[in-house]
Amino acid sequence: MSKWERFLSKETALLKTSEIRDLLKLTEGKNVISFAGGLPDPSTFPAEDIKNISDYVLSNYASRALQYSATAGIPELRQQLVNLSAQRGITGIDEDNIFVTVGSQEALFMLFNLFVDPGDHVFVESPSYLAALNILRARSPNFHGIPLTENGPDLDVLESDLRKLKSEGKKPKLLYIIPTAQNPGGTTLSLAGRKRVLELASEYDFLVVEDDAYGFLVFEGDSPPPIKALDKEGRVIYTGTFSKILAPGFRLGWIVADKDIIHEVELYKQNVDLHTPSFTQFIAAEAIRRNVIQNNLPKIRSLYKRKRDVMLQAIEEHFPKDAKWSKPVGGMFVFTWLSKQKDTLSLLPRALERGVAYVPGSSFYYDYSGRNTMRINFSFPTEEQIRKGIEILGQLLKE
Amino acid sequence: MSKWERFLSKETALLKTSEIRDLLKLTEGKNVISFAGGLPDPSTFPAEDIKNISDYVLSNYASRALQYSATAGIPELRQQLVNLSAQRGITGIDEDNIFVTVGSQEALFMLFNLFVDPGDHVFVESPSYLAALNILRARSPNFHGIPLTENGPDLDVLESDLRKLKSEGKKPKLLYIIPTAQNPGGTTLSLAGRKRVLELASEYDFLVVEDDAYGFLVFEGDSPPPIKALDKEGRVIYTGTFSKILAPGFRLGWIVADKDIIHEVELYKQNVDLHTPSFTQFIAAEAIRRNVIQNNLPKIRSLYKRKRDVMLQAIEEHFPKDAKWSKPVGGMFVFTWLSKQKDTLSLLPRALERGVAYVPGSSFYYDYSGRNTMRINFSFPTEEQIRKGIEILGQLLKE
Numbered sequence: 001m002s003k004w005e006r007f008l009s010k011e012t013a014l015l016k017t018s019e020i021r022d023l024l025k026l027t028e029g030k031n032v033i034s035f036a037g038g039l040p041d042p043s044t045f046p047a048e049d050i051k052n053i054s055d056y057v058l059s060n061y062a063s064r065a066l067q068y069s070a071t072a073g074i075p076e077l078r079q080q081l082v083n084l085s086a087q088r089g090i091t092g093i094d095e096d097n098i099f100v101t102v103g104s105q106e107a108l109f110m111l112f113n114l115f116v117d118p119g120d121h122v123f124v125e126s127p128s129y130l131a132a133l134n135i136l137r138a139r140s141p142n143f144h145g146i147p148l149t150e151n152g153p154d155l156d157v158l159e160s161d162l163r164k165l166k167s168e169g170k171k172p173k174l175l176y177i178i179p180t181a182q183n184p185g186g187t188t189l190s191l192a193g194r195k196r197v198l199e200l201a202s203e204y205d206f207l208v209v210e211d212d213a214y215g216f217l218v219f220e221g222d223s224p225p226p227i228k229a230l231d232k233e234g235r236v237i238y239t240g241t242f243s244k245i246l247a248p249g250f251r252l253g254w255i256v257a258d259k260d261i262i263h264e265v266e267l268y269k270q271n272v273d274l275h276t277p278s279f280t281q282f283i284a285a286e287a288i289r290r291n292v293i294q295n296n297l298p299k300i301r302s303l304y305k306r307k308r309d310v311m312l313q314a315i316e317e318h319f320p321k322d323a324k325w326s327k328p329v330g331g332m333f334v335f336t337w338l339s340k341q342k343d344t345l346s347l348l349p350r351a352l353e354r355g356v357a358y359v360p361g362s363s364f365y366y367d368y369s370g371r372n373t374m375r376i377n378f379s380f381p382t383e384e385q386i387r388k389g390i391e392i393l394g395q396l397l398k399e
Numbered sequence: 400m401s402k403w404e405r406f407l408s409k410e411t412a413l414l415k416t417s418e419i420r421d422l423l424k425l426t427e428g429k430n431v432i433s434f435a436g437g438l439p440d441p442s443t444f445p446a447e448d449i450k451n452i453s454d455y456v457l458s459n460y461a462s463r464a465l466q467y468s469a470t471a472g473i474p475e476l477r478q479q480l481v482n483l484s485a486q487r488g489i490t491g492i493d494e495d496n497i498f499v500t501v502g503s504q505e506a507l508f509m510l511f512n513l514f515v516d517p518g519d520h521v522f523v524e525s526p527s528y529l530a531a532l533n534i535l536r537a538r539s540p541n542f543h544g545i546p547l548t549e550n551g552p553d554l555d556v557l558e559s560d561l562r563k564l565k566s567e568g569k570k571p572k573l574l575y576i577i578p579t580a581q582n583p584g585g586t587t588l589s590l591a592g593r594k595r596v597l598e599l600a601s602e603y604d605f606l607v608v609e610d611d612a613y614g615f616l617v618f619e620g621d622s623p624p625p626i627k628a629l630d631k632e633g634r635v636i637y638t639g640t641f642s643k644i645l646a647p648g649f650r651l652g653w654i655v656a657d658k659d660i661i662h663e664v665e666l667y668k669q670n671v672d673l674h675t676p677s678f679t680q681f682i683a684a685e686a687i688r689r690n691v692i693q694n695n696l697p698k699i700r701s702l703y704k705r706k707r708d709v710m711l712q713a714i715e716e717h718f719p720k721d722a723k724w725s726k727p728v729g730g731m732f733v734f735t736w737l738s739k740q741k742d743t744l745s746l747l748p749r750a751l752e753r754g755v756a757y758v759p760g761s762s763f764y765y766d767y768s769g770r771n772t773m774r775i776n777f778s779f780p781t782e783e784q785i786r787k788g789i790e791i792l793g794q795l796l797k798e
Contacts (some may be wrong), residue, residue, distance in 0.1 A: 103672050249465040
């Protein structure tokens with residue numbers, strides 16, 4: 001407990017240090033095979049291209065790239081993001097629909113602060129992205145968890161929850177959804193499902209925050225367009241990230257939304273950090289313009305597909321027979337459901353002792369349920385580490 | 400008004416678009432002499448050094464500079480900031496007292512969110528930094544304005560306000576202060592004044608947030624050490640920025656504080672944006688290590704001193720005789736008090752018509768008083784623009 005605790009604001013008191021994070025921090029620098037993070041394989045970073053582009057930017061745009069810039073992002077990057085969005089099927093937008101953020105994390109932070117009041121009814125997939133849940137928790141909403149099926153969130157549950165709310169005279173505020181290569185579940189929602197989400201949003205009048213972090217990382221089969229591409233009312237607020245397709249070290253993400261919503265985000269961002277760094281925005285804009293990102297994607301996809309295959313095969317071989325796991329068509333993670341008696345949180349210290357890290361699944365549930373689940377990452381470890389780590393983990397789970 | 404207004408959170412409804420910002424936005428790209436911003440002169444950016452460093456970082460640290468990094472900042476930069484702090488007289492700290500932020504703006508955003516609840520008693524200089532006041536306003540505190548004298552805030556008023564609060568059984572929460580080359584007032588608090596601030600903080604038990612944005616930009620006379628350098632209890636939270644000494648386009652700032660406070664900031668930052676961009680942190684660390692920043696400071700100081708002199712001379716020549724203005728020993732601004740009848744907000748559209756922009760002083764007062772004041776910037780415009788712009792402004796003020 002901090003000696004300054006008496007000065008903390010009430011919201012801050014809600015921020016708890018995560019025991020998992022503290023546990024994992026202990027492993028830093030140690031010889032541990034980590035399935036815990038969500039880090040890209042550093043071999044996918046186009047370092048040489050970035051070096052050339054960075055030289056080019058500093059030779060041609062130094063006085064702008066090193067200076068303050070507009071809160072919503074530099075015009076060059078906003079324009080290139082209009083182009084990149086078109087490659088995800090999002091059309092009919094212009095620069096004013098784009099807002100550049102410090103990672104998509106900042107996008108989610110601002111959106112949830114802009115729109116969620118304590119007590120608001122907020123719908124999330126169960127499980128869902130840990131960091132998004134943490135931001136939401138700090139807003140003290142009424143959570144509604146939509147269980148994940150093999151094909152994305154169970155929309156029958158969503159609809160019956162909405163109907164129930166309505167019958168009680170209450171209004172839903174927003175749905176946070178990762179429809180493509182879901183984190184951590186690995187599922188992808190069908191086109192029909194996406195249309196139904198939009199119909200429900202319109203009928204029950206709520207906003208949809210669509211997190212498309214893995215939209216460019218689908219390595220198997222076709223995936224339907226983002227919900228935003230089907231949105232005619234402007235209810236969908238889309239977030240994208242450069243972290244998985246260029247370099248997370250730039251901390252660059254973006255929002256695609258109705259212009260009125262972009263305006264609200266702009267007011268909020270002026271308070272948070274004035275604007276996203278100019279220099280790296282110039283680099284990212286140039287990386288899109290030169291097709292560096294687009295040309296790099298096939299390499300990233302085939303690398304992650306191979307690693308996923310190695311992981312799935314190792315799991316098949318070593319995990320207990322009563323375990324189930326996702327077969328993700330994209331992204332960076334396999335999600336695992338163990339038998340009901342297993343508790344992945346209390347297993348973690350033993351796994352770390354044996355040199356393997358993962359994230360206990362309960363962190364991905366708004367209500368900390370799912371204690372028999374775990375998320376394992378395949379993008380960062382080497383193929384050899386995946387084989388060895390999964391074998392160790394499998395043995396532990398069978399004991 | 401936005402068609403999505405019904406979805407906004409209660410705090411967000413407090414964020415108002417600034418009419419001044421909207422007015423100034425209209426001048427973008429037009430041929431207007433702007434005394435409105437707080438932009439460094441781009442000739443001070445060490446672009447060639449940054450290019451060399453950026454190449455060096457990408458050749459030697461690409462896999463770390465492009466990857467996710469620690470929430471508090473990369474170890475290299477935190478270490479270099481310990482060294483840089485020593486040059487401001489702040490000693491006896493180590494890496495764990497340093498936290499890297501997206502500009503010092505994000506530092507202030509996080510600190511005020513961490514520590515200020517609605518209704519809390521918060522002390523600010525009057526006038527004070529516009530963006531800090533805006534963040535605070537969103538927290539709905541009870542403001543106490545400490546009038547600025549020629550030698551910094553009037554500490555007698557601070558003390559009598561504190562005594563009054565105590566007699567009412569109420570507690571102060573924090574003081575936000577810019578003791579060196581104050582923005583916008585241009586004043587510097589004496590050593591004795593700094594010690595008295597610390598004594599009052601200890602006696603009445605409140606936190607001090609010390610904004611040292613211009614600490615490295617004092618170009619005349621000696622300035623006393625930051626309050627943080629005198630702090631023995633850990634009550635002072637210091638914020639610094641690379642925006643004025645390297646390049647604002649990097650959006651890099653930092654906090655120096657007690658470790659327990661750093662820990663709270665870390666928890667908060669995990670929600671906001673996970674961490675500050677890695678790449679530019681490596682560049683900044685290397686820029687300190689190579690003395691690029693330290694070697695550049697004399698050039699920046701002498702340039703701004705010359706520009707300040709040009710501005711003060713032009714003001715002397717052209718402004719009405721009943722006007723008063725600051726003679727700043729550092730920083731980027733001259734603050735002007737006109738006769739009581741003048742209203743700088745309603746004058747602004749006419750000034751813009753004649754091709755000159757400034758910021759009406761009321762923006763710098765928590766209670767929007769000071770309507771006869773204005774802030775004029777001398778770091779960005781050329782000397783010729785300063786002469787011409789001040790002449791135009793002087794004529795308008797005399798009409």
